[in-house]
Amino acid sequence: MGTSPVDRRTRVAVIEDQDVVIEGVRAWIAADPQRRAVVAAAGDSIDEVLAGPGGDADVIVLDLELGGDLMTGRVAALSDAGRRVVVFSVHVRPVIVDSVMRAGACAFLDKRTERDQFVDTIVAVARxxxxxxxxxxxxxxxxxxxxxxxxxxxxxxxxxxxxxxxxxxxxxxxxxxxxxxxxxxxxxxxxxxxxxxxxxxxxxxxxxxxxxxxxxxxxxxxxxxxxxxxxxxx
Amino acid sequence: MPDRPAASVAERYDRAGLLAAVVVMAGWHAGFLLPIVIATWLRYGPWASCAAVWLAYAATGTASAVVLLRGRGHGPALPLAACPVLLAGVVTGGLAQPAGFFGSPNWPFVTAAFFALVAMWRRGIAALSAFLAANAIAGLGVLIALGQTDRVSIARFVGLCGGGALPLTLFAGSKLVTAMAGRAASIREELASARVAEQAAEAVQEDRRSRYETIRGTVTGLLRGLADGQLDPAEPATRQRIAVAVSRLRRYLVETDDVPDPLSHELRACADAAERHGVAVDLAAPAGQVPHLPVEVRRALTEPIITVLAAAATRARVTVVASPDHVAVAILADASLTGADRDALASGPGGAAEVSVDEEGGLLWAQAQWTGARASP
Known part of the structure; x- marks a missing residue:
């Protein structure tokens, strides 16, 4: 992937309602030795994040559960609007993974066990x-x-x-x-x-x-x- | 045979109604009409007495009762056989009266309606209404043939026809009671099954609650230890305890199936046991629907997982990939096995599953596969 014509850094909008997780995501992205990505915006509301600097982010990292509600219904509209959505969740039951992937999500990351794949996944999705x-x-x-x-x-x-x-x-x-x-x-x-x-x-x-x-x-x-x-x- | 209690309740009510109708019909025919027939014979002779009609009705009624009490009579055969006899009786009875249609007791006209009620017990109310209409037309025909078309005779005839409303009401009432009894029974049935579902849900809830209590105990202990400084997050042992608590919490979140398939249930039990020994187990929900597996196949599939879990140092991922004729259970763990243990693992407990083992870079991978095609011949 080093020879990719896209050499600017992937801009990521993180939508997540737990500050500690946002901090974690920032830390993982900062720890990438090739510095391939950067957090453009972060917040706990889809609409607010996309209205601000997150509006032109390459990838949206979406926590599936915001304030106790499942955001599965929003994935289809975001995908139709041409947004690249990476769902990031603890809800890894096949039925949930399947429904968000069918809705058009680009990838699914298990919040607990797939932090090692985090940066690789969002960079691949951005391209x-x-x-x-x-x-x-x-x-x-x-x-x-x-x-x-x-x-x-x-x-x-x-x-x-x-x-x-x-x-x-x-x-x-x-x-x-x-x-x-x-x-x-x-x-x-x-x-x-x-x-x-x-x-x-x-x-x-x-x-x-x-x-x-x-x-x-x-x-x-x-x-x-x-x-x-x-x-x-x- | 009814397979639901509600259906059998409705059937019992239907049978009781039929039995009552048959008893009334028999009592009326033998107890009330027979003396009249005999009296008329003695006075006016055999033709006027309609003894032949009485016998034909008795035969029709007996045949109908036998057919219906055996649970038959749903088709058109019984009404088609009974109605001509009954209508012929009405015509004969009308013409044979020595003193005109209303002169002496013209019993066949009224009695035919009751016999029809029994013969059409298993048919709809429309069939019975049709017979009553045919009965009225036959009666009117006789009246015209006898020349009794004066206003008084017609008025009396209409009054007599009004008697036909009685069997119709009896029929409708009986069907209504039967339907109501069936409804009541099926509501009782629904209530009972709702109660069973409620009890099952309570049991699941209780199970979840007790698991949650266990998890909460673990997490609270850890947090307290970290807060008051008794546990050092830099210590590998503390980190391992946190990893175990996290994977247990995660399992609690993922767990949703109220009636899990036995294989997943057994794997969960294995994972719980390994966690108590400090291994953080990532038990993925099965990919695909796990088919029904005999107990020896399930044992062959879980045995290698238990062995590797027991040897795991800190972490393991357990997965199930299933389709109707193929199930692969695999574990990837930071475990190492001695040569003898590995051979024992690969040879498997019974041959119901094919076991593969591979070790690489401190990670041990074991997979047990079952294929339906191999198990069946």
């Missing part, structure tokens, strides 16, 4: 690249038509392995291990298929366009998935 966290992987497994390799890669990701460990387990027919870059490709393709079969919204289009640009998926594959999705009502 419209597929980002899949372990908490998302479980839902993706059943949502799209995947190849065996893609399925295995997602399953191991869900189990908690990093790309290097997954690569060690996914051997080629010749017996040699695949590379971590190949694992990333499998997972990215699975994410693209999920987006292709999902709700037509601007965040999904942007992701698919970037995946085609990067050669991760071919345009004809997308129309294939769309028609498959239309045949099977949600």
């Amino acid at each position: 419209d690249r597929p980002a899949v966290t372990p908490s998302m992987a479980g839902g993706l497994l059943h949502a799209a038509r995947l190849s065996d390799r893609e399925r295995q890669a997602l399953q191991h990701l869900f189990q908690g392995m990093d790309h290097a460990s997954i690569a060690r387990r996914l051997r080629k027919p010749t017996g040699e291990a695949v590379s971590p870059a190949t694992v990333k490709q499998y997972i990215g393709r699975a994410r693209a298929k999920y987006a292709a079969a999902g709700r037509p919204c601007r965040s999904n289009y942007a992701l698919l366009a970037r995946c085609i640009e990067d050669g991760l998926i071919r345009p004809e594959e997308i129309s294939d998935y769309r028609s498959a999705a239309r045949r099977v009502p949600p």
Whole structure:
């Protein structure tokens, strides 16, 4: 990702009702050795944060539960408006992860266990690249038509392995291990298929366009998935 | 056979109503009409007595009662067989009266309505009304044939037809009582099942409350220790205690299924046990719907997890990936096993599940997989 043409820092708007978590997010972003991101705005209300300097942030990090209410209903409208939403929550039950991903969220981060993936995920999302966290992987497994390799890669990701460990387990027919870059490709393709079969919204289009640009998926594959999705009502 | 108590209550009421109608019909026919028939025979002879009509009605009534008391008679067969006999009786009875339609007791006209009430017990009120209309038309036909079309005769005839409202009222009343009894029983049933659901919800609530108390105890102790300086956040042991409390809290938040599948339930119990030994367990909710698994398969799937959890030093992630014919339970933990333990783990407890183990960089990964296709042949 170091060779990416996007070299300015990712601007993040954090919507979260606990100050201690906002402080934590600031600390994780500041601790990134490559200093890839910066907090543009933070607050406990979606409308207030987006009305201020957060209005043109690249990524919105949204705590799903604000003041005791679940914000699942807001994710679709934000995605339709072209915002890249990363949901950040303790509510990692598959039914909740699935509903926000279907609404058009770009990624889901488990508040308790996925701080290590935090910066990588928001930077990938800012560049419209597929980002899949372990908490998302479980839902993706059943949502799209995947190849065996893609399925295995997602399953191991869900189990908690990093790309290097997954690569060690996914051997080629010749017996040699695949590379971590190949694992990333499998997972990215699975994410693209999920987006292709999902709700037509601007965040999904942007992701698919970037995946085609990067050669991760071919345009004809997308129309294939769309028609498959239309045949099977949600 | 009814499979719901409410249906059987309605059926009992329906049967009681039918039995009453049959008894009244039989009593009327044998106790009241038979003496009249005999008296008329003695006075005017067999034709005027309508003895043949009396016998035909008796046969129709008996057949109807037998069919209905056996729980049959829902179709059109019984009314189609009974109605012509009854109407023929009305016509015969009208023509045979020695002194005109109203001269002596013209019982077939009134009695036919009661026999029809029984024959059409399992049919709707519309069928009975149709018969009463046909009965009235037949009676009117006889009246015209006898030339009794004067105003007084017609008025008496209309009054006689009004008697037909009685079986209709009886029929409607009985059906109403039956429906009400069925409704009352089904309301009682609903109340009972609501009570059961309420009790189950209370049990779940109680279970949650007791878990919450346990968690609160742990968290309060930690916070107090940190506040009064007895616990040092820099100490690895304190951090480990915090990590365990956090993962327990998290599990409490994630836990929602009121009736969890047995596999998740068992894994949760394993995780709880490991936490008591200071391992922070991240138990992910299952990806996919866990199918019903026999107990030996569940044991084969959880056994490797228990072994690795027991060897885990500080943390572990436990996951379930399921589809109708495939379940993979996996654990990734900072555990290390001796060669013998690893071999025992990989060989598995019974062969119901295929176990894989891998160790890398201080992390141990174990996975137990079950596939329905392999278990069935």
